[in-house]
Amino acid sequence: MLYNLTDIFSKEDKAITIDVPYEQDTISNGHETYAILEKTDLHLTLTNVAKGEVQIEGECRIVCEIPCARCLKSVNVPMELSVKEYVKECEIGNPEATEEMPYMDGYQLDIDALLGNEIMINWPMKVLCKEDCKGICKVCGKDLNEGDCGCDSFVPDPRMAVLKDIFNT
Ligand SMILES: [Zn+2]
Ligand SMILES: [Zn+2]
Known part of the structure; x- marks a missing residue:
């Protein structure tokens, strides 16, 4: 889902809170694709913190299906996602800044890209079905x-x- 930030950039002190759905059922890290078994809506707050500056805050919970690193059995891995980003209007369209904001598409906030980015940041180094999995x-x-x-x-x-x-x- 795309959410247009134009209005929030321009209105000082404006803040809105909305619940937006995460519309993906899978997540890919570039090599493998994993199923997203459960997800809550993203509880998103957008705040105009200064002229042309928006703070993005949000929380949601997802459950990913990741194979055990030793025996490959599917493991349900819950993740509590907590997003906090700042977007400056003056950086929109600047190619260097855009690279660091893969969740911005012009003036539109791309909710799926925002959460996909956050999931990758939270991705566990190693998933085991149990601590002493024998493989x-x-x-x-x-x-x-x-x-x-x-x-x-x-x-x-x-x-x-x-x-x-x-x-x-
Ligand atoms: Zn295992
Ligand atoms: Zn054997």
Whole structure:
């Protein structure tokens, strides 16, 4: 959704609070796409803090589906998003400033881009289904949380593997 800020830029002390929907069902980090399972509307406050300056504040909560880093099982990861940005009217149209405000499209605030940006900032470094997730067996692919598979999990030194090949020929 796009929200035009022209009116708020021009009216000093003007502030509005609105609830706007986040219209995306997935989020992509450029490599992978993840499902957004739940989301609340963005509770957004736009305030004219000085002439031609708008403060953007908002909160919402989303739940993303992210695979466990070890066993790849889907994990529901809640995120509390809290947005706080300033936009200066004089920077609109300035290519350098625009790069730092990917959520501005001319005078329009792009709600989806604003939240997408915030989700990426809050993206967890590593998601685990549980702290002690045992992962999957590198040999047979069994989920080791469900029990041991009995494979020899010893990873041979690659130099030894070469020797082994020589002796096998
Ligand atoms: Zn796991
Ligand atoms: Zn195995």
